[in-house]
Amino acid sequence: MKRIKTIEQRDLHKSAMTGGCGECQTSCQSACKTSCGVANQKCESRK
Amino acid sequence: MVHQYQLNGYYIVVDTCSGSIHSVDDVAYDVISLYETHSEDEIIRKILADYPDRRDVNQEEIRECQEDIQLLKKENRLFSKDLFEPLSENLAMKQDTVKALCLHVAHTCNLNCSYCFAAQGKYHGERDLMSFETGKKAIDFLISHSGDRHNLEVDFFGGEPLMNWETVKEIVAYARLREKEENKHFRFTLTTNGVLIDQEVMDFCNREMDNVVLSLDGRKEVHDHFRKDYQGRGSYEKVVPLFQAFAQSRRGKSYYIRGTFTHHNTDFTKDIFHMADLGFTELSMEPVVCPPSDPYALTQEDLPVLYEQYEILAKEMKRRKKEGRPFTFYHYMLDLSHGPCIYKRIAGCGSGTEYLAVTPKGELYPCHQFVGETAYRLGDLEKGIVNSALRDRFASCNVYARPQCRDCWARLYCSGGCAANAYHATGDIGGIYEYGCQLFKKRLECAIMLQVAESEEEG
Numbered sequence: 001m002k003r004i005k006t007i008e009q010r011d012l013h014k015s016a017m018t019g020g021c022g023e024c025q026t027s028c029q030s031a032c033k034t035s036c037g038v039a040n041q042k043c044e045s046r047k
Numbered sequence: 048m049v050h051q052y053q054l055n056g057y058y059i060v061v062d063t064c065s066g067s068i069h070s071v072d073d074v075a076y077d078v079i080s081l082y083e084t085h086s087e088d089e090i091i092r093k094i095l096a097d098y099p100d101r102r103d104v105n106q107e108e109i110r111e112c113q114e115d116i117q118l119l120k121k122e123n124r125l126f127s128k129d130l131f132e133p134l135s136e137n138l139a140m141k142q143d144t145v146k147a148l149c150l151h152v153a154h155t156c157n158l159n160c161s162y163c164f165a166a167q168g169k170y171h172g173e174r175d176l177m178s179f180e181t182g183k184k185a186i187d188f189l190i191s192h193s194g195d196r197h198n199l200e201v202d203f204f205g206g207e208p209l210m211n212w213e214t215v216k217e218i219v220a221y222a223r224l225r226e227k228e229e230n231k232h233f234r235f236t237l238t239t240n241g242v243l244i245d246q247e248v249m250d251f252c253n254r255e256m257d258n259v260v261l262s263l264d265g266r267k268e269v270h271d272h273f274r275k276d277y278q279g280r281g282s283y284e285k286v287v288p289l290f291q292a293f294a295q296s297r298r299g300k301s302y303y304i305r306g307t308f309t310h311h312n313t314d315f316t317k318d319i320f321h322m323a324d325l326g327f328t329e330l331s332m333e334p335v336v337c338p339p340s341d342p343y344a345l346t347q348e349d350l351p352v353l354y355e356q357y358e359i360l361a362k363e364m365k366r367r368k369k370e371g372r373p374f375t376f377y378h379y380m381l382d383l384s385h386g387p388c389i390y391k392r393i394a395g396c397g398s399g400t401e402y403l404a405v406t407p408k409g410e411l412y413p414c415h416q417f418v419g420e421t422a423y424r425l426g427d428l429e430k431g432i433v434n435s436a437l438r439d440r441f442a443s444c445n446v447y448a449r450p451q452c453r454d455c456w457a458r459l460y461c462s463g464g465c466a467a468n469a470y471h472a473t474g475d476i477g478g479i480y481e482y483g484c485q486l487f488k489k490r491l492e493c494a495i496m497l498q499v500a501e502s503e504e505e506g
Contacts (some may be wrong), residue, residue: 001115002074002108004060006124007502011382012066012392012459013123016134017320019388023198025234026147027396033238033260033305033337033375034164035468035483038379038395039460039491042054044198 012044021045049126050081050456055362055495059289061495063456067124068383070499074104078112082296083126084372087113111183131448131459132404135393135447145192147200147397149404151416152177152216153211156281157242160273162309162343164336168206170419174405176211185405190229199226202236202414209243213358219255236260237317238275240304241286241293242272248294258301261290263435265306265318265332273343287325302329303377309335309343313352316360323367323374331377334486336468345482356487361493365500379494392446395462399425399441413441416467423470441466443477451479459486 023044027037048063049311058076060069071079074094076339091109098104104459109428117127153174156168166175186201193199201222204217215237237252238260252259263286264270264331271281275465304327315332322330334353337344345353360376367373379413396402398414409428426433446452464487468480 003072003112004115004119005070005502006496007068007070007153007383009066009068009481010386010388011123012064012389012498013130014336015388016131016390019120020390022144022146022196022354022390022401024387024391025198028149028398028402032331032333034307035487036332037378038387038391038462039494040377040382041339041391042382043065043385043391044388045388 012035019045048129048175048456049079052492053074054358054492055365055500057137058493059495060125060458061501062125062127063126063297063459064129066383066386066459067119067127068495068499069119069125070503074098074101074109075112075116077115078109079125082113082116082178084303092160100137106252111259120130124399131389131393132447134390135445143192144196145189145401146196146198147202147402148189149202149204149402150177150182150185151205151406151415151418152182152208152215152218152406153206154204154407155210156205156207156225156240156370157210157276158207158240158274159277161333162273164416165206165418166372170406177405177407177409178213179214179217179221181405181407181409182427183221184409186218186222186225188428188431190225190231193231197230198232198234200234200236204238207240207242208237209239209248212243216251220249221258223255233288234258238262240282241289242276242282243291244293245287248446249293250400253296253298253300256300258303259293259297260303260305260331261286263290263304263322263327264286264308265312265315266321269312269318270306271384273307273309287443291326299376301329304329304332305331305377307333307335310345310349313341313345313349314356315353316356316363316387319360319376320363323372328374329377330374334483336471338471347482350482350485353486357486357489357493363499365497366474378490381498383498392459392462394445396465398466399438399444414467416465417470440476448477449479451481455484456475457484457491461487 024041048060052059058071059418060079066234094109100192154169159167226233234257235255236258237256240262267283270283317333404412404415404418411425412418446458449463452458452463466476468483469478470476472480
C-alpha cells in the first residue's frame, strides 16, 4: 500500500482461539508495583 | 474503534480491537478520519480542498487510498469490531487458580521514605518479619492452588526484604525442592532499597532470582529528598555503587532500576537519563501513588508537563539507540508480535485471583497495595480464601466491567487499569483512576511511536 504501512503484530482475534494458557508473567511482579499494564508482557504459550 | 495521533513526525493509526498499528502519511491519516462518517465522494472533495498544492493528491490517488482502507477493514485490521466481551464471562469463572504470590517477608524497613505507600514498610500495622514456617506454607499454598500452571511466581517484597534475608534463602531452597517434586517452575524476584546488598546477596540473587527490582529515584538530590534513613541521611551514596555492581553482575539476567517521581520532580526524564548515565540500562519510573492532599501528589497542572516529559523520553531513547547506547523503559516495552493474548488483555494483572499478597502473619490480600486494608482481607494460609465474595468481585473486575473503559482506545493495553489505584481514587475497585489513565495513554502513544519509528527505519 502506498500510503499505509501496517506494523507486523499479533492478531488479537486469532489469539482468542489459541490464548488463555495463563503461563505468562503476572503484570505487577515485574517492575511497576503501583500500576497496571499488560502490553509489555510476553506470551509464553507453547501452542 | 480507531485511535489516530501524530507524534515525532509520524502519523499513527491504532485499531483497538485487532491490535493493528498503521503508520500512514498525512493524506491517508485524513481519509481514515473521515472514512466512517462521510461518503467516498465527500471524502474526495474534502481532501482535494485540503491539499490544493500537492501533486500527489488527486482523485485517483484518493480512491486508491480508500480501496486500501476498505481492504484493511475487510481483513479486520481497521475499524474492527469488539467481539471479546463474551470471553470476559469465561474469565470470571476461572477464579480458583493462583499462580503468583507477593511475599511480604518484612513489614519493616531500614529507610524512612515519607512517600512510601507501605507506610515505611509497616502497612499501617506493627513491624513484623515472616517466619520460615509461614513462608513454607505460602509455597505449599501456591503449589496446591496452581492447578495445571507450570510457571509460578514469587516476589520477595516488604518493607525491605533483605531485613529477613536468611528466611528468603530458606524459602527459595524449599521451593526449589518442591518444584522438582511437583513439576513446577518457580520464578523469584526481589524488590529492594539496596542498603543491605553485599556480595553474598548478589551471588544468591544471580543464581536464584529471575529479576531484581532496585529502588533508585534518579539524581542525588531527588533520591535523597525522600529516600532517607532514620537519622535523616540520604541513601544515594550508599546504594548507587551497590546497584552498579549488582547490575553488572546480573550478566544478562533481568533487573530494573525503579524510581518514583512526584510533584517535586516533574522533570523526571532528567532522573531517567541520570540512571542511564550511571550505566543502568533497564529502567522504570512510576508516578507516585498517594492521596491528592499530600504535598508531593501530582496535580492537574502537572499533566501537560508530564506529557511533554514522556515525549522527551521517547525521542531521547531513539537518539541513544542510534548512538549505540540504548536503554529500555519498562512502560515503553511493547512486544507487538509476541505480546499478550486477548485473554490476558481483558483480565489484567490477576490481583485477588491468580495473584495474592501474603503478610508476615500469613494473611492473604488481593495484592500488595491492599495489605493493611482489613476490609480487603481475603483469608489466610491456614483456612485459604474465606472471603469468596470479595474474590468474586476481583474475578469479575475486567476491562468490560468498567463502563468508562468501553470507549477507550487503550483498554486492551491496560486491561481496565489497576484495582488498587481505582480503589484509592474512587473507593471502588470497579472505578477508574482517571489521572493514571491519562498518563498511561500518553506512555502508550510514545511506546507505539517507538515501534513505528523502528519499523520505518527497517524499511
